[in-house]
Amino acid sequence: MKILSIHKSPLFLKIVFVLAIFIMLFVSALTYRHMDSVTVSSEMVAHSYKVTIEIEQLYTTIKDLEIERRNYLLTKNKKLPTQINFSKLIIKHNIDYLKKITSDNPKQKKLIDTIEKLCLEKFKIVDYGLNNYSSFTQDELKENLLKGKKIMEQISFKINEMLAIENKLLESRDKKNDSLINFTPKFIYITLFVTIAIISLAFVKISRDLQELQTNNEILDLKNETNKLAEIVGKSGTWHLNLVTNEFTFSDNKFRLLGYEPEEFKPTLESYFEKFVHPEDLETLKQAAEKMIVEGHLPTIIYRVEKKNGETIFIKNIANSFVNTKNEKILIGTTTDVTEEIQTNKNLEDRNRELEANNKELQAFNYVASHDLQEPLRKIQTFISRLIDKEINSLSENGKQYLIKIKDSSERMRLLIDDLLQFSRTNKAEKVFVSTCLNELLENSKLELTQIIEDKKAIITSDSLPHLNVIPFQIQQLFTNLINNSLKYSKENIPPKIDIKVKKVEAKNEHKIPFNDKSKFYKITFTDNGIGFDPQYSERIFMLFNRLHNKDEYSGTGIGLAICKKIVDNHKGFIYADGKPNNGAKFTIYLPII
Amino acid sequence: MEKDYIHIILADDDEDDRLFFTDAFDELKMKTKVQTYNDGVELMNYLMAENAVLPNVLFLDLNMPKKNGIECLHEIKADKRFDDIAIAIYSTSSSEEHIEETFVNGANIYIKKPNDFNTLKKVLSDVVTINWQYHTSGLNKDNFLLRM
């Protein structure tokens, strides 16, 4: 991400631009230098040509001189000495000139000096000849001529040497010149190429950036449109507050939330407070706004606002800050109309309270009913017992029977009320959890049932139960009810055997526990060898007043196991029953370890 | 029982329960003197009087108007004069926690009113007998707890 941003940063662009200029300047400088060398090398070639020409010119002039000398010596033409002197002058001129133009070439310099010397000698001879021709003998003439010829040969030789050197030089210079000239177009191509490359790169980058910008813009446009729709659907709006310019902008929907059309008025922070915010919430909001301007962050705040049409709605606001490219701090906030949620919540709360109150009433009713019914029932039973004690013999046979039936019914009623009372106590009780030794509770249960256990010669075996955070009286009740159940529904003439086992388990390993995590439970099972039950009733038996036998077969109220379930529910545990007719029953309790 | 009678007081607002109580003692062959009071206020008025003849055993019903059994229990335990009285809470069914609480608050005995007259006679007889044994055998009164 950092690398990408470096690519896009304006600084990078500037650097690249400067670099490109540099490259171009560099290439131009090279080209310029090249052109310079071409010029120089052309000049060099021209120079060589010039030198060659001059040398040949000199040679011609010297040859002319020789010819004129010979002419004169042979013809004695009076015109020729002037010509000869003239030529001598020209030769001198040439030599001077050649000296000048070959001053850069030491070899040539040496040669031209030699030639000068030879020419001076020649001049001497020529002058000698000129001055003395009249007195020349044939032999002196021949000698002069020969001398002259010899010098001429030497000069010729040197001239040729010079010419050879110059030619070589010319050749190499020419070659160089040629190659330079040949290279020139290449230079131009390179410059052209570099320029084109830079321009192309620039074009590609610009066009790509442009495309990206366009795409981004499209996305932003799309998002903007979507946002507008989302605001409308979500009943929310957004606002921006520029802390530097104090410019307060609303999104379209924010206007609509307040009951106005978009851009219907120009919003300011002050006018917002004055015109819209509910006076009771104004103080809190103002304080929060001050804090927001300082800290750059507004945590969720809910306040009331009066719309254009006078309706009051609940607004939820939250804001955060953001710094723009001009380094101005801008607060961005979302406003949502939460009137519905608040109303729904309030309704829910009201309903809940109603239900709780109702529940409490029912529980109280249940308790009071069970409790208060005991009194009159007890009286009935006591008076019946008095009657039976004292007066039964003064009754007729029917009378005795009726009295006994009344006694039985009232006893049944007492059982029901006792159990109902126990059931309502399980609901009503303070749910105080204490770390308790479950073994002790089990022993207490067995103590409570000592009589029945002895009567039925029951054998109760158990694992050593652990300590656990429970409601002690309730768990003891649970154990008592379960053991009592097993004792009651034992097979006739077969001593009941109850086995109690405990195991620590994890929720995910027990398919009967509806959780699937690692939460830990104690699994306590009560297995008996009694009459069992049809497994299709394994859920029904925990229902209140539900019985699987009529009261003449086995006494019972159908409340005992419902109490067990309630107790297990109070501990956030689970209870299940398994059984087969005539093959005993197994009750499994799961108690969470907390 | 050797010399004296055993002095018993019952405070209960229910007429029938008072009747059962006195009838039971009438039929028991123990030397007892039984007094009954209709509510807590009457009871405390009697006990607080100077030179009041204090009972050996006091039976307190819990639900009485004007002043209930628990209030009486607190008042009695707060007064050193009544330290020798064995206090029996005589009540209809209560929850286990509630029963334990009456003991903690100073009751010596808790009796759940039976539904049967003969059972009532047995219970009352046992209570009185055991209490008398405490008296005569120098057993520790503070540890005297009995639940019927």
Add this chain to the structure above:
Amino acid sequence: MKAFLKFDYNLLTKKILEDKLTSFGYKFSILGFGEIEFYENVPEDKIEELREEFLKYGITIIENQKSVLVQKIKDAIHEMVYGEEILNVKVSVYLAEKLNHSYGYLSNLFSDITFTSIENYVIIQKIEFAKQLILNNKLSLTEIAFRLNYSSVAHLSTQFKNTTGITPSAFQRIISKRRDKNQ
């Protein structure tokens, strides 16, 4: 600030007797089992004085011969139950030997006078001692059961519950809550 006490009732009673009798003035000697012998004849009114003085301490001078024997039975049982050694003898044998009467006679006499049986009285004493031991907090229930010659903790618990109507643990809980309350 609390101080916890343990009572040695034997020593306690003996000391009180000694102190009282010394200040009484008449030469005496204390024979075990609640018997005092005076070396001189004590006038009736003096005996009444002594009787009243003793009553303040819960000590009763018993007149009746039968009552004397009953008291002896009670004392013997007391010694048996509270004694340091765990006696494995049967109560009937122990009493008959100690008091030199047949157990049947002793048993009948006891019931006539106290309206309760010896067996019952033994149980009452055992449970009373059990209560003390429980409150002392030094021994576990198992150890207490052993000390009182019960075959198991369950046996002790059952008898405790049968006698008092509450379990040993409930008893402990209640007394300790009472103590907390009376802070």
